[in-house]
Amino acid sequence: MKIGKHSVVTIDYTLKDDDGELIDTSSGGDPLVYLHGIGALIPGMESALDGKKKGDIFQIVVPPDQGYGEYDEDDVMEIDLDAFEDPSQVQVGMELVLETEDEGEFAAVVTKMGDGVAIVDRNHPLAGMTLHFDVVVRDVREATPEEIEHGHAH
Ligand SMILES: [Zn+2]
Incomplete structure (x- = not known):
């Protein structure tokens, strides 16, 4: 068939x-x-x-x-390390589930560490x-x- x-x-x-x-x-x-x-x-x-x-x-x-889908630069964001439960655990490659008020939960990955912030990318890999x-x-x-x-x- x-x-x-x-x-x-x-x-x-x-x-x-x-x-x-x-x-x-x-x-x-x-x-x-x-x-x-x-x-x-x-x-x-x-x-x-x-x-x-x-x-x-x-x-x-x-x-x-x-x-x-296309890669969207707007889906790359900075998150204050203070916002994490355990900031010392945050590192490049770490996978996260983020929650937003308007869009609900989505998967993201830490792509870079900055000064007191993690750069997080929620584009699909x-x-x-x-x-x-x-x-x-x-x-x-x-x-x-x-x-x-x-x-x-x-
Ligand atoms: Zn079933």
């Missing part, structure tokens, strides 16, 4: 950036299993997988607007990047009513 809305799809993938550097791969681990057609994957992946079938092997080039995927479709099946109700593959 072909991949369509409410297919449960199993894929193996390798993701590289524009320079061919490896970012992520399912090789050596579990393949990715997802419920198709409900926005579980980035738009560029879902549209490329639509209509494919088991055994298909192909490449996808996903521009930022079909991936994780893959924002602004063109993504190069190698994909192998391992399996396609109909979702069960329960999976459709839950909005994920079991």
Whole structure:
């Protein structure tokens, strides 16, 4: 069967950036299993997988607007170290969940330490990047009513 809305799809993938550097791969681990057609994957992946079938092997080039969005300088901010529970623990690479009044919770990472402040970036790590995927479709099946109700593959 072909991949369509409410297919449960199993894929193996390798993701590289524009320079061919490896970012992520399912090789050596579990393949990715997802419920198709409900926005579980980035738009560029879902549209490329639509209509494919088991055994298909192909490449996808996903521009930022079909991936994780453009990099936004406004999403880089300074936070006073005093605002942290334990300022001595704050370091570059630290992952945070920040809470704002208007937007709720979001993930961010400390990218730089300043004078009494941490520079925090809430852009997705893959924002602004063109993504190069190698994909192998391992399996396609109909979702069960329960999976459709839950909005994920079991
Ligand atoms: Zn469930």
